[in-house]
Amino acid sequence: MKKKQIAITLGIMCFLLTIALCVQIKTMNSANSTVSQSLADNELRDEVLRMKEKYDNAYRDLANAQKELEKVRQEATQNDSTAEAKEQALRENNMILGRTDVQGEGVEVILEDAASTSSSLNASDQIIHFSDIQLVVNELANAGAEAIEINGQRLVNTSSITCEGNIIRINGERIGTPFYIRAIGSQSRLYGALTRAGSILDAIAYYGNRAEVTKVDNIVISRYSGTLNYEYLKEDK
Amino acid sequence: MKKFKFRADITAVTVVVFIVCIVLVSVMLMQFRTVEQTDITEIENMRESELRTALSEWKTKYEEVATQLEETNNRIEEYNQTIEDNEAASELIDEELKESNILVGKTDVYGEGIVVTLSDGNGQVEAYDLIDLVNELRYAGAEAISINEVRVLSTTDIIDMGGYTYIMVNLQRIQGPYVVKAIGDKDYMSTILNLKGSGFIDRTRTSSRINVSLTTEKRVEIPKSNNDFEIEYMREVESE
Numbered sequence: 163m164k165k166k167q168i169a170i171t172l173g174i175m176c177f178l179l180t181i182a183l184c185v186q187i188k189t190m191n192s193a194n195s196t197v198s199q200s201l202a203d204n205e206l207r208d209e210v211l212r213m214k215e216k217y218d219n220a221y222r223d224l225a226n227a228q229k230e231l232e233k234v235r236q237e238a239t240q241n242d243s244t245a246e247a248k249e250q251a252l253r254e255n256n257m258i259l260g261r262t263d264v265q266g267e268g269v270e271v272i273l274e275d276a277a278s279t280s281s282s283l284n285a286s287d288q289i290i291h292f293s294d295i296q297l298v299v300n301e302l303a304n305a306g307a308e309a310i311e312i313n314g315q316r317l318v319n320t321s322s323i324t325c326e327g328n329i330i331r332i333n334g335e336r337i338g339t340p341f342y343i344r345a346i347g348s349q350s351r352l353y354g355a356l357t358r359a360g361s362i363l364d365a366i367a368y369y370g371n372r373a374e375v376t377k378v379d380n381i382v383i384s385r386y387s388g389t390l391n392y393e394y395l396k397e398d399k
Numbered sequence: 400m401k402k403f404k405f406r407a408d409i410t411a412v413t414v415v416v417f418i419v420c421i422v423l424v425s426v427m428l429m430q431f432r433t434v435e436q437t438d439i440t441e442i443e444n445m446r447e448s449e450l451r452t453a454l455s456e457w458k459t460k461y462e463e464v465a466t467q468l469e470e471t472n473n474r475i476e477e478y479n480q481t482i483e484d485n486e487a488a489s490e491l492i493d494e495e496l497k498e499s500n501i502l503v504g505k506t507d508v509y510g511e512g513i514v515v516t517l518s519d520g521n522g523q524v525e526a527y528d529l530i531d532l533v534n535e536l537r538y539a540g541a542e543a544i545s546i547n548e549v550r551v552l553s554t555t556d557i558i559d560m561g562g563y564t565y566i567m568v569n570l571q572r573i574q575g576p577y578v579v580k581a582i583g584d585k586d587y588m589s590t591i592l593n594l595k596g597s598g599f600i601d602r603t604r605t606s607s608r609i610n611v612s613l614t615t616e617k618r619v620e621i622p623k624s625n626n627d628f629e630i631e632y633m634r635e636v637e638s639e
Contacts, residue, residue, distance in 0.1 A: 164408050171412065175419050182426040206450045213454055217461040224464050227471040234478040235495075238488035248492045254630055255499040260553075263636035296530055304556035308633045319504065319553045322538035334456065346633045382636060389463045390502055392542045394583050397497070398507035398620065 221387070228261075257309075260318040260386035264309050266346040268381045269353050271298055271363070274340035276370035287369040290339055292325040297362045298343055299323075305355035307345035309383045313337040316386040333388055340372070344381050353377050504552050504624040508543050510582040512619035513589055515600075515611065518576035522608035526559040526566050532579055533557070535599045539591035541581035543621045547573040550624040569625065585615040 235252075239245035256262045273295065276288035295312060302310055310317045315332040324331045331337070345352055356363050356375040366373040474495070481488045500506050515532060517524045533551055536544055544551040549568045551557075558567045565574050581588060592599045592613060603611045 168408075168412060168415070171415060171419070175415070175422070178419070178426065179422060182422065182429065185426060185429055203447055203450065206447065206454065210450055210454045210457060213457040213461060217457050217464060220461055220464045220468055224468045224471060227468055227475065231471050231475050231478070234475055234482065235488070235492065238478045238481050239492060242487055242489065245487065245489045245492055248489070248496050252492065252496050252499055253635070254628070255496070255503050255505075257630060257633060257635060258503050258628060259499065264633040265636050266633040268632070293527070293531075296534065297527075300526075300530060300556050300558070303554045304558055307554055308630060310554070317553045319502070320537050320540075320542070321553060322534050324534075324538055348632060383633075388460070389467045391467075392502065394510040394512070395501055395508045395542045396510050397501055398509050 259390055260309070260316045261390065263382065263384050264346060265380055265382045266308070267349045267377075267379055268307070268344065268346040269302075269349060269356065269375050270378050270381065271302075271343040271345075271356065271375045272340055272372060273298070273343070273366060274372035276372070278370070284369075288371060289328075290341060290366070290371055292323050292330045294362075294366050295330070295341060295343065296323055298356075298366075301355055301362050302343070302345040302347070302352060305347065305351045307347040307352060309346045310343065311345075311383045312343050313341060314384065316383055318386045318388075318390060320390070321386075333386070335387075344378070344383060346381050346383060349377050349379075503628065504543070504550050504626070505628065507620070507623050508582060509618055509620045510542070511585045511615075511617055512541070512580060512582040513585050513592070513613055513615050514619060515579045515581075515592070515613050516576050517579070517603075518610045520608060520610040523563055524566075524575050524577055524609050525563060526557045528603075528609065529557045529566065529568070529577060529579065532599050535592060536579070536581045536583075536588065539581075539583065539588040541583040541588060543582045545580045545621045547578055548622055549573065550622060552624055552626070555624075571625065580619045580621055582619050582621060585617075589613060589615050 232253075235249055239249045253262075257264050273290045275290055299310055299312070299317065312323075312332050315321070315335055315337065317332075321333050329336055329338075353375060355361065363373040363375060474491070477491055478488060480486075481491065501508060515536075517528060517532070529546055533544055533546070546557070546568050549555075549571050551568065555569045556567070560567050560572070565572055566577070567573070593601060595601050600611055600613055603609060
């Protein structure tokens with residue numbers, strides 16, 4: 163009897179050991195693949211960095227070329243008053259479009275997810291949604307904003323604000339909380355629109371989110387980092 | 400003797416069981432490791448796909464900028480040529496001004512595109528429905544957008560008025576049905592808006608609050624903005 167029991171115990175042990183071996187072999191395999199994977203990743207990461215550097219360089223060159231273009235354009239038009247007027251109109255268009263860095267009086271709005279999440283409230287109410295940003299922008303536009311940027315992204319005619327999962331993108335660039343929305347325009351109108359009772363900021367702050375607006379005397383808004391052109395538009399005469 | 404043998408058996412069994420326990424614990428530890436490592440592999444995979452997306456994004460941006468750089472350099476050369484030859488630069492500037500007026504929204508435009516019509520159903524069309532739609536059209540690459548013949552630009556506001564009885568777009572009063580036109584790649588825009596789950600048309604139909612319809616058109620006409628485009632508060636940042 164005893165010998166039989168020992169035999170059975172040993173049998174079970176052998177079985178377990180075999181399983182352990184199998185597991186170990188699998189572990190080794192996956193460990194190996196992890197190593198090769200991260201190697202491939204590193205190469206990919208390098209490639210991304212190289213491409214970004216290439217873009218940064220080209221973007222810098224473009225900024226310089228645009229400055230030079232403005233200079234030669236001015237030079238070429240300076241002796242001709244109609245051409246000079248057109249040059250001025252072009253400059254203004256570029257400011258409106260977001261092709262130039264602009265500055266002026268305005269306001270800065272800060273939106274930030276609630277610091278402490280209270281479990282008695284809906285968690286979804288305690289974070290800033292992309293629709294909150296849209297509504298603030300809409301309010302600023304209503305108050306006559308001439309230029310608006312969100313976390314460094316200048317809003318242009320083709321700018322969209324999107325949300326995939328918990329990632330908000332503007333102009334295709336990822337942005338995160340806290341959100342700084344800056345607008346150039348009449349300081350008193352912009353400030354008034356956002357501080358009146360029942361304003362959009364009140365609604366956002368209701369569940370503990372941070373929603374503040376401050377007057378700023380000189381806001382600098384950088385140009386749009388993408389390119390502006392069209393493919394489908396035709397002018398109607 | 401018999402008793403002693405019995406005890407030896409027990410000792411042996413105890414030892415064996417002890418060893419088994421140790422082996423089992425090691426196996427478990429190994430297993431934990433395996434599990435951890437699988438997690439890492441998953442993250443690594445995610446990273447890889449993210450990296451691939453990032454790479455293609457930077458590449459697209461680089462190509463855009465490179466094209467514009469070439470165009471800008473060509474323009475500079477053209478202007479330099481007129482300066483050298485002492486010619487009038489009006490033709491060149493006319494061309495640039497024309498292009499930028501189209502982008503700003505100072506001209507009536509036409510082109511292929513889509514028309515989305517919203518009307519009251521079980522509920523009313525609200526300003527946010529239009530904000531949402533305009534945002535999605537921009538995402539889908541719309542080059543010009545109008546709502547009931549009012550041009551929509553980056554600083555255009557869309558506001559509910561009179562207790563949701565009408566909507567103001569760019570300070571102009573409009574009423575339903577709301578006809579939203581967009582010029583751009585009509586097939587791409589219609590695909591994006593019709594996406595199951597996330598597209599505007601699908602989302603709106605699922606909630607069945609308001610009625611929505613979409614048509615693709617070979618020619619959509621969009622009027623110029625009624626803005627005066629007076630710049631009052633912003634000025635150029637002086638370059639160093």
